[in-house]
Amino acid sequence: MSILFSRQCEYAIQGxxxxxxxPEGEMTSIKELTKRLDIPYHFLGKILQRLAAKGxxxxxxxxxxxxxxxxxxxxxxxxxxxxxxxxxxxxKNCVLGFPECSGKNPCAVHNTWxxxxxxxxxxxxxxxxxxxxxxxxxxxYRVAG
Amino acid sequence: MSILFSRQCEYAIQGxxxxxxxPEGEMTSIKELTKRLDIPYHFLGKILQRLAAKGxxxxxxxxxxxxxxxxxxxxxxxxxxxxxxxxxxxxKNCVLGFPECSGKNPCAVHNTWxxxxxxxxxxxxxxxxxxxxxxxxxxxYRVAG
DNA sequence: TCATATTCAGATTTTTCTATCCGAATTTAA
DNA sequence: TTAAATTCGGATAGAAAAATCTGAATATGA
Ligand code: SF4
Ligand code: SF4
Numbered sequence: 001m002s003i004l005f006s007r008q009c010e011y012a013i014q015g016x017x018x019x020x021x022x023p024e025g026e027m028t029s030i031k032e033l034t035k036r037l038d039i040p041y042h043f044l045g046k047i048l049q050r051l052a053a054k055g056x057x058x059x060x061x062x063x064x065x066x067x068x069x070x071x072x073x074x075x076x077x078x079x080x081x082x083x084x085x086x087x088x089x090x091x092k093n094c095v096l097g098f099p100e101c102s103g104k105n106p107c108a109v110h111n112t113w114x115x116x117x118x119x120x121x122x123x124x125x126x127x128x129x130x131x132x133x134x135x136x137x138x139x140x141y142r143v144a145g
Numbered sequence: 146m147s148i149l150f151s152r153q154c155e156y157a158i159q160g161x162x163x164x165x166x167x168p169e170g171e172m173t174s175i176k177e178l179t180k181r182l183d184i185p186y187h188f189l190g191k192i193l194q195r196l197a198a199k200g201x202x203x204x205x206x207x208x209x210x211x212x213x214x215x216x217x218x219x220x221x222x223x224x225x226x227x228x229x230x231x232x233x234x235x236x237k238n239c240v241l242g243f244p245e246c247s248g249k250n251p252c253a254v255h256n257t258w259x260x261x262x263x264x265x266x267x268x269x270x271x272x273x274x275x276x277x278x279x280x281x282x283x284x285x286y287r288v289a290g
Numbered sequence: 291t292c293a294t295a296t297t298c299a300g301a302t303t304t305t306t307c308t309a310t311c312c313g314a315a316t317t318t319a320a
Numbered sequence: 321t322t323a324a325a326t327t328c329g330g331a332t333a334g335a336a337a338a339a340t341c342t343g344a345a346t347a348t349g350a
Contacts, residue, residue: 010242062317097155207347
């Protein structure tokens, strides 16, 4: 069970973080990404294609081709990625899964969870990819070297 | 996409909350539960059976049979249910899905998420089923009357 | 005793998510 | 011009989760 984000979304985050380490404009191939991050090749391909279709990434075919960010890493937040892949339903849905509860007469977890959800959202929009990526240069993140 | 808890776990919570409204020792059938809560009949059956096997519920066959809590609602926390159904992996796994990160050199979200995860855990163990169930008597929770 | 209402156990189906496969289109560089 | 390396698009396969089906076991009460 993956928490908070789908597997696909986790891969997307990991991939974009890796791209953010590259000099602006440089293309990175799926091959390189999957080798470094230990993500299934074709699956990551699909994921990045979708991110490209949504405008978050650009892509180029052919040798020397690959993917790159369309904006500066400073201007991309975690939330941008999460929203593009998993959507933002978590900001609205009841955490207990009740389908028709408005929260007008809030139950015992409503406000508590509401605060946490806001904090999570705040975390996602306040963390930019550039800052996070810098932390990733450490060797322990290089899974499967 | 359900947040935090699997669908099955959400159903379990909803079911147990409903049981907590009943007088101690009274049996409630799957039929009644699913009618009130709008949960698939056979699916909830399976879920409650598993909770019974784990000792959280007791069950009785035959007419007048059904399910009931084994402990007083005051003594059951949300975490008891969540752990029985989804496990407690969320207290340990990396929120970004990195498989081999120890957090020795924490990335930008590690500590922030760590705090939130602790808060979530704290919420789950501090909320008892009795208190929560009282809130559920309100009509808006009665989905599909 | 017998019809009925329930849980129980296991198999099966359906749906959703994850992952793979294949061939076409594009780009590069020799 | 041609071979090679890549992304692209769509189909497909596999795995996991959600939901259903079936028949057996058990308990109730008439
Ligand atoms: S009040 Fe409780 S049940 Fe209703 S939406 Fe909020 S958390 Fe969910
Ligand atoms: S430091 Fe970052 S990548 Fe590592 S476990 Fe913590 S949140 Fe995950």
